[in-house]
Each structure stands twice: as structure tokens, then as C-alpha cells.
Amino acid sequence: MTQIQETPTVILPPVLSVTGVGKSFGGLHAVNDVGFEVGPGEVVGLIGPNGAGKTTMFNLVCGQLKPDRGSVLFDSVDVTALAPSAAKRRGIMRSYQDGGIFGKLTAAENVMVPMLARGLKPRQADELARKALGRLGLAPVVNDLAERLSGGQRKLIDFARCAVSEASLVLLDEPTNGVHPSIATTMAEVIRERQRNGVACVIISHDLPWIFSLCSRVVVMVAGEKMTEGLPEVVGADPRVHAAYL
Numbered sequence: 485m486t487q488i489q490e491t492p493t494v495i496l497p498p499v500l501s502v503t504g505v506g507k508s509f510g511g512l513h514a515v516n517d518v519g520f521e522v523g524p525g526e527v528v529g530l531i532g533p534n535g536a537g538k539t540t541m542f543n544l545v546c547g548q549l550k551p552d553r554g555s556v557l558f559d560s561v562d563v564t565a566l567a568p569s570a571a572k573r574r575g576i577m578r579s580y581q582d583g584g585i586f587g588k589l590t591a592a593e594n595v596m597v598p599m600l601a602r603g604l605k606p607r608q609a610d611e612l613a614r615k616a617l618g619r620l621g622l623a624p625v626v627n628d629l630a631e632r633l634s635g636g637q638r639k640l641i642d643f644a645r646c647a648v649s650e651a652s653l654v655l656l657d658e659p660t661n662g663v664h665p666s667i668a669t670t671m672a673e674v675i676r677e678r679q680r681n682g683v684a685c686v687i688i689s690h691d692l693p694w695i696f697s698l699c700s701r702v703v704v705m706v707a708g709e710k711m712t713e714g715l716p717e718v719v720g721a722d723p724r725v726h727a728a729y730l
């Protein structure tokens with residue numbers, strides 16, 4: 485009789501583990517007792533109406549803000565008290581809602597900065613930067629100063645910078661804002677490619693069709709609290725989520 489051997493299931497520890505995190509500004513609970521996990525190579529959406537606390541949550545994860553309560557573990561190490569530069573060195577990379585780039589540098593130079601910082605030769609960094617920007621439709625403006633470019637183009641520079649990083653966790657804040665839908669599709673392809681290389685990603689977006697098609701799981705925040713989390717199709721059909729957006 486043939487014996488069928490079961491393949492053992494390997495459960496990898498989460499790359500990011502946020503537990504009971506809270507942050508208040510004066511009397512305002514911007515983030516109130518929120519927890520969620522992100523597995524290695526997982527792409528998770530973070531959605532919610534304006535003022536829900538999503539960007540504050542990113543600031544708490546990457547060390548830009550210190551939580552009043554709770555903990556943030558990255559690769560099973562407590563990074564709650566780490567400075568942003570230390571979090572970055574450990575492998576957490578983020579993009580910013582406003583593009584967060586250097587206006588007096590060219591588009592290519594902006595993308596090169598983190599690559600040079602990690603020791604790549606200028607020529608190699610320049611080549612990779614141009615390639616990443618070209619893929620996002622920015623080939624004609626690679627040599628233009630970032631301050632001369634549109635908000636959408638600056639968002640793409642910020643995205644390209646994340647795409648070429650060696651981070652194992654990337655936090656993207658409204659990456660498709662002001663971006664043409666065809667380029668948003670290319671961005672999703674880039675994120676999936678990074679995912680296949682084991683890079684985990686948390687994405688804040690108000691573009692629900694885009695985020696639902698990309699993520700394996702969606703966390704919903706409303707007024708500083710986690711309302712729910714689950715599969716995109718389940719979250720998308722939840723009347724509480726619809727009500728929160730209305």
C-alpha cells in the first residue's frame with residue numbers, strides 16, 4: 485500500500501507585528517489600541533476615511549513617532565524605540581503622502597540617494613534609477629529637477645526609490661495619488677515582483693479597486709481604531725466599511 489506523506493506546513497514568523505499601539509495628540513486619539521501583522525512577502529492594504537490614523541500608524545512603525553502605548557516588532561525584534569534611520573537600516577522603507585523628495589536634485593539623483601548610501605557605485609545606481617523611472621513613464625524627465633515636476637511625478641520618484649531599495653518591508657502612503665491609471669497598473673506589477681522576492685508591503689490607499697486587486701488582506705481603520713481586517717472581497721462587501729466611507 486502506498487503511503488501518502490503530508491508536506492509539513494511551515495509557518496514563518498511575521499515580518500511586522502504591531503500590538504496594542506496608541507498615539508494621542510493632546511486630547512485626540514489618532515491611533516487607539518491598534519494591532520495587526522504582516523507576513524514575509526505579504527501585501528496588506530491599510531484603508532479608512534480621512535483622519536482615520538493611517539499615516540500616523542506608518543509614522544509609528546518606522547520610528548518617526550513614538551507610541552504612547554503598545555509595541556512594534558520587525559523581524560521579531562522590538563523596534564518601538566528605534567530612530568527612523570535605525571529602522572531604515574534594519575530594512576523598513578517608506579514612501580510619503582507628499583512625495584518626500586529632494587527638490588534640488590534631479591529625478592534620477594533622488595532615486596540614486598538610497599542606493600549610494602548602501603554602497604552601490606554611482607554608475608550602477610544611475611543605471612538602476614533610470615531603468616526604474618523609465619518603467620514608470622518618467623524617462624523624459626529623469627534629468628529634471630524634482631521641484632519642477634508635478635505632484636504625481638514626484639510620487640512616482642518616491643515609489644521608484646522604494647522599488648529599488650533592499651528593504652524587506654515597504655510602507656507606501658497613497659502611492660497612486662495623481663498618477664495615470666495605466667502607470668498605477670505598472671506600479672502594481674512592480675509591487676508583485678518585489679513580493680515574489682519576499683518583500684512585504686503595507687499600502688495606504690483611497691483607490692479601493694486598485695488596493696483590493698493587489699492585497700491579500702486589508703486592515704480598515706476608522707477614527708483611530710481598527711474596525712476590521714480580512715480578505716479584500718470580505719472587507720469590500722462589509723456594510724460597516726461602506727458606511728465609514730460615506
Ligand SMILES: Nc1ncnc2c1ncn2[C@@H]1O[C@H](COP(=O)(O)OP(=O)(O)OP(=O)(O)O)[C@@H](O)[C@H]1O
Pocket residue numbers: 509512514532533534535536537538539540541
Ligand atoms: N502631528 C500631529 N499633531 C496633531 N494632530 C495630528 C498630528 N498628526 C496627525 N494628527 C491628527 O490625527 C488624526 C489622524 O491623522 P492621520 O494623518 O494619521 O490620518 P489618515 O488616516 O492618514 O488621514 P488621510 O487619509 O486624510 O491622510 C487626524 O485627526 C490628524 O489631524
